[in-house]
Amino acid sequence: MTTVSARGPGPGTPLLALRDVRKSFGSGADRKVVLDGVDLDVAAGSCVVVVGSSGSGKSTLLRVVDLLEEVDDGQVLLDGEDVADPWVDADAVRARLAMVFQQYNLFPHLRVLDNVTLAPRVVHRVPRAEAEAAASAMLERVGLADKARAYPDQLSGGQQQRAAIARALVNGPELLLLDEVTSALDPELVGEVLDLLLSLRHEGVAGRPTTMLVATHEMSFAREVADEVVFLHDGRVHERGTPTQVLDDPQQERTREFLRRLR
Numbered sequence: 001m002t003t004v005s006a007r008g009p010g011p012g013t014p015l016l017a018l019r020d021v022r023k024s025f026g027s028g029a030d031r032k033v034v035l036d037g038v039d040l041d042v043a044a045g046s047c048v049v050v051v052g053s054s055g056s057g058k059s060t061l062l063r064v065v066d067l068l069e070e071v072d073d074g075q076v077l078l079d080g081e082d083v084a085d086p087w088v089d090a091d092a093v094r095a096r097l098a099m100v101f102q103q104y105n106l107f108p109h110l111r112v113l114d115n116v117t118l119a120p121r122v123v124h125r126v127p128r129a130e131a132e133a134a135a136s137a138m139l140e141r142v143g144l145a146d147k148a149r150a151y152p153d154q155l156s157g158g159q160q161q162r163a164a165i166a167r168a169l170v171n172g173p174e175l176l177l178l179d180e181v182t183s184a185l186d187p188e189l190v191g192e193v194l195d196l197l198l199s200l201r202h203e204g205v206a207g208r209p210t211t212m213l214v215a216t217h218e219m220s221f222a223r224e225v226a227d228e229v230v231f232l233h234d235g236r237v238h239e240r241g242t243p244t245q246v247l248d249d250p251q252q253e254r255t256r257e258f259l260r261r262l263r
């Protein structure tokens, strides 16, 4: 089994790099190519936002990074080491990443604090008192200190998603993967989650900037949060650049079409 070291990236090495990543689903006439040679870099401390129309492969791309989907071909390099290698220790890789989904996926029978301490205690064998101290600090960070003893169904959707973000961050991941985390929320609850993500991006956690790879349909959020926007189309990176270059360039016809559809 290949082990993946937890050292920081070497100078000039992106924390995450995708190289010619290919992924399709189905076979024969039903085969659907979803990622058709995707290249992408995420530098440590930066935020890359992936946009694209529904079905363009944004979730698949994030799931490939989190090793929830196997690639057909190409490399997923974490600190320069290929974690798409089938022999890699997937748990060691996932310990360095955290993913937040559209659905919050909190355990309904566990209090919020216990949802946040579950992975540290069960997977990482952190003693209960230590795990609870870390979870309490993270709940404070996401503005849910007063909900630690509540059950998920006693929280609004926005609060549940903030609890899911606390759970994702409690182990101090090097890279946070965010997959359409506001899509399931009522419109009036979207703002509180995006505000939290902006604050995590700009202020970090415990003084450390949060490196993020984000899939979203929220264009104003993408403008504010992203160092780089990547526009996925037909399984390929169609455009990449600063938010202004990609989202506001009137010459980019396909981006304009896409933005029109979102409005």
Ligand SMILES: Nc1ncnc2c1ncn2[C@@H]1O[C@H](COP(=O)(O)OP(=O)(O)OP(=O)(O)O)[C@@H](O)[C@H]1O
Pocket (backbone or CB within 6 Å): 025, 026, 032, 034, 052, 053, 054, 055, 056, 057, 058, 059, 060, 061, 180
């Ligand atoms: N496990 C799977 N089996 C078969 N097809 C799949 C699977 N996962 C995704 N797909 C297909 O791959 C394509 C890309 O899906 P994906 O969820 O990555 O797109 P997306 O850009 O995230 O879409 P959305 O914005 O609607 O969430 C879609 O056509 C989808 O139906």
